Amino acid sequence: MTKQERATRTRDALLLAAAQEFQRHGYDRAKLSAISSEAGVSSGALHFHFENKAALAEALRAEASHALRRAARLAHRRRTSALQTLVDLSHALADVLRRSIVVRAGFLLSCEGANGTDLNLRQEWQVCVQQLLAEAADEHLLVQGVHQQQLTGVLVASTIGFEVLSRSNPEWLSCFTVTGFWEVLLPNLAAPETLTHLDPAGTDTAHQASNAAVRTGFVPAPAGPAAP
Missing domain, CATH: 1.10.357.10 (Tetracycline Repressor, domain 2)
Known part of the structure; x- marks a missing residue:
């Protein structure tokens, strides 16, 4: 798997986890730590792709x-x-x-x-x-x-x-x-x-x-x- 493929896979995993977290708890109560944990990546990996929760929602x-x-x-x-x-x-x-x-x-x-x-x-x-x-x-x-x-x-x-x-x-x-x-x-x-x-x-x-x-x-x- 190439570096680009890994990055795409990580981004997709984070979007899926964010969708699940937002649907369960709403935007205001959703936690970035829960999203990164659900996606199986570190907090640093999340912030590499998305600056903050607003950026995830916009994506x-x-x-x-x-x-x-x-x-x-x-x-x-x-x-x-x-x-x-x-x-x-x-x-x-x-x-x-x-x-x-x-x-x-x-x-x-x-x-x-x-x-x-x-x-x-x-x-x-x-x-x-x-x-x-x-x-x-x-x-x-x-x-x-x-x-x-x-x-x-x-x-x-x-x-x-x-x-x-x-x-x-x-x-x-x-x-x-x-x-x-x-x-x-x-x-x-x-x-x-x-x-x-x-x-x-x-x-x-x-x-x-x-x-x-x-x-x-x-x-x-x-x-x-x-x-x-």
């Missing part, structure tokens, strides 16, 4: 942002319609959050705005929903008279609510739950001629997008102690 936010944006880019590139892309993105978001504790912790930290960060992934999701609904309206995919702003609120509140509820029960982020949500909602927002072409369970693009995000290293699982 987790960046990892979550990168993973979720990568999934969104892939879904957009392979889109069939704005509404199907919105369904696919909701599945990809839920799947990545369910499968990766690093992304989950980074997402939560970004939403809480710890240390005054400007990154808020919930707000980014809201903007994404607004944009796709506007595109769906331009494509004449929505039922007549639907109020886009109200619909955006329902979609954002519901999907973010799944993330909040999943902290005690991960099934809230399951494909079954997200599919059921769309099965109820789509008949009330999609034009009848559009509905038959939509898959509430998500297309292959949704699964490819979440897999791509996870494969890029956002579920670090080092085996044994990591070297600095």
